[in-house]
Amino acid sequence: MGTVIVLAIVAGAVALAVRSMIKDKKAGKSIHCGGDCSRCGGCH
16 A cells, blocks of 8 residues: 555656646746756757
8 A cells, every 4th residue: 555655656746747847848948958058058
């Protein structure tokens, strides 16, 4: 039973992380440099 609870918590955390990354991508933010080309040295 404990394994199922831990698995549910981990799956929830992963789902929130993926949702956040998708939201950032739709907003035009990059995972790599955040869209600030002056800081990342031209990744685009």
